[in-house]
Amino acid sequence: MRTEECNVCTLLIKRSSGLFSNGAGTINRKNLKILRKLLCQDTTTFKWVWTKQSKCPIAYERGRIYFDNYRSCFSCTTSVPGLLYEIPKCNRMEKIEDALLCECPVGETLPRHSDYGASLIALTANNWLVRLSANTGEVLEKVYLSSDCKFRYVTWEAAQETVVVKSAHIKGPARSTQTGSQHSLLLYLAVFKVLPLSVVGMLEINKKIFGNTVTDATVSHGVLIIMHSTGLVRLYSFQWIIHQFMEKELNLRQECIWNFGNGIVGGYPFGIPCNIRITESPPVLFEVSSLESALQIGGYPWHYIMTPNKKTEKGIYHICALKDNKVATNGIQDMQCCSLESDWIYFHPDESGRIVHVGPTQINVLKLTDLQNESGDCLVTEDFIIQARREPKVNPLVTVTTSGRVVKTRFSQLDDDPEFETFKNVDYEDELDLLATVKVTQAEMEGVACLTFYNNQNGSLIKTLPLLESWDVTYSHGLFFDRDTIVHIEQKPNRIFCCYVYKMICGTPEEEKESKRSGRRSSLYCAKRSLDLK
Structure with a gap:
């Protein structure tokens, strides 16, 4: 099948003339095709535009950079990142510990107008699951989880559909430790559907059911995954567990009678009752013993x-x-x-x-x-x-x-x-179908890093770009390649975190030659290093 090769000008003329399909997906694909062609040109490069430091870990997701435990959000959609919103300061018990960015589903009818925008599914230190507007930081929904344990992690069970909130490991009471008896309860898992937010259920992972060697558990793609200290990994059908062991369906913000008491599901202090109690070992779908x-x-x-x-x-x-x-x-x-x-x-x-x-x-x-x-x-x-x-x-x-x-x-x-040269990072840009790698070389006591783009289909080299900041291999790094933006997040000594943002710029062949002749890159590097020293 022959693929049509068009240059950027031809694609722009077709788009302005309305020759593309009216479907939003078709127009978006053509726009990304234009962007890919521009990025692959020899005269296109990435320019450092912004840097910001923080004493808290920095997170990046889909064009948004989060600082101060998700309290402030910067948008990368403009030429220079700008503040999108900032949530008022709160006490340490209300700070956000983990979060996921949730996009609006396409082609579905949702109950509230606020559901049609992107939102942040956030877990606070005091066990509240909060849905915030991704554009304003406004609180849209709040669900209290439980007072029985400390919830710490939130992950996707199915991307943009279902989330899993996992508790920290539950320590046994002091009395059981003194008497030598073993505490059997390991952790809790709470599963929610998103948009609209609804509870699937809360279940406990108990060593009496899954074995004394159980060390961790999660739910992913309809499968309950149990990990053991011996290296054994076992998979169970989560749907079968729901059908077999769910004691009662729960509806958020509805009154519920539970264990001779009653309360509002998701309200404080009632929270989410443990409505899935596994009383016997479910049938194993798959198991394997693997290192770690x-x-x-x-x-x-x-x-x-x-x-x-x-x-x-x-x-x-x-x-x-x-x-x-x-x-x-x-x-x-x-x-x-x-x-x-x-x-x-x-x-x-x-x-x-x-x-x-x-x-x-x-x-x-x-x-x-x-x-x-x-x-x-x-x-x-x-x-x-x-x-x-x-x-x-x-x-x-x-x-x-x-x-x-x-x-x-x-x-x-x-x-x-x-x-x-040593490979330190590999990232895949799904919309442009490009592989981005970071290669680091030590020079004069500093790690010099370069970002290299490759064709994802055949591995052919497209271009190499130097990063202005040094790359210290003894600390953790994260690099994100997102359309026309490169975000580098690194941890510095004394738990200082730094974020660098690069933006794509297109120049003319004459500008490229002049840049190489005048050594502009080296002067930019020197200027940037002097700013770091200050």
């Missing part, structure tokens, strides 16, 4: 990635068929990295069924191919490889000290040697 209980499921046909439950197997990944636990042909992936930090692997977020394996010196993008045999086996092959620029460094394997002692080294060079 690490398990990923994805691909097509369905496969999972795990590491055999032995410390000696760390860094070796097995890609197995979900239907029969059989390792795929060429399904054992081992980069044999000689590095301080281990490699990592995951299913590609572009829903192509591919697998991304990232090491310090290279990125392997793998694909699953059906062998078309009777057993339905799959073959793991390399789709493409992205490699860091390396020069061989010759170090003697045997050295002699001044005292005459012979010292033998086990290896000549680390794969993550700071003097050479």
Whole structure:
């Protein structure tokens, strides 16, 4: 099938002439196609436009940067990030501890007008689940969870549809500790539908039901996932559990009679009763023993990635068929990295069924191919490889000290040697279908980072951009590539967090030549470093 290649001018003329379909999705796809073409031009670069520091962790999601425990929000949709809203200061018990950005669903009729805008689903320190307007910070809904435990985390069970609120691990009473008896209750999980906000149920994870080795649990994509200290991971049908063990359906803001008492569901202090009580072990859908209980499921046909439950197997990944636990042909992936930090692997977020394996010196993008045999086996092959620029460094394997002692080294060079390019971050821009990687090289006691864009389909290099700020590999970093914006969030010493924002700019070939000739980039770097020193 031939794909039509149009330049940006042709696409703009067609759009202004109304030659595109009237569908919003079609127009949006054409706009993103224009943006991608502009970004891939040689004269397009990214310019540092904004920096802000904070004493609290910084979060970024879909064009919004959150500071001060989500109290202030800055929008990145303009040329320079600007304050969108700021919530009045509150005491530490009312601060937001975790949050998710919820977008308005398309094509659905919602009960309230406020439901049609983006909102922030936030969890406060005093166990309130709050829905805030993502544009004004106004409180739209509040639900009190419980007084029995401390809730700490909120995650998606199904993206933009269902959320799971998880409590911290529940400590046993002092009396049971003194007598040596074991406390069986581990944690609580509360599940909610969003837009409109409604409660699915609250359930407890009990060691008497799932075993004494249970260490953690969550709900994802209709599956209850139980993790054990032995490395065992077990999956159960959450819908089956609801059908079998739900004692009573709950409706928010409605009166409920519970355990010889009554109250308003979601109101203080009644909260959300534990209406799903698992009294016996549910049937296991799937189980596997993996190192550190690490398990990923994805691909097509369905496969999972795990590491055999032995410390000696760390860094070796097995890609197995979900239907029969059989390792795929060429399904054992081992980069044999000689590095301080281990490699990592995951299913590609572009829903192509591919697998991304990232090491310090290279990125392997793998694909699953059906062998078309009777057993339905799959073959793991390399789709493409992205490699860091390396020069061989010759170090003697045997050295002699001044005292005459012979010292033998086990290896000549680390794969993550700071003097050479090392992959530190990989991000995927789904709307532009581009891979963005961060490569760091140590120079003059500072980490120099560059951002490199690759074609997601074939791994071809598109362009490389230097980051003005240094990259300290001893601290955590987060990099987000979102359309025409790059956001870099880093942690500095003394728990200082810093956010850098870059914006895409398009120049002419003459401006690009003049910029290279005058060394404007180096002067910008020097100016930026002087600002950091101040």
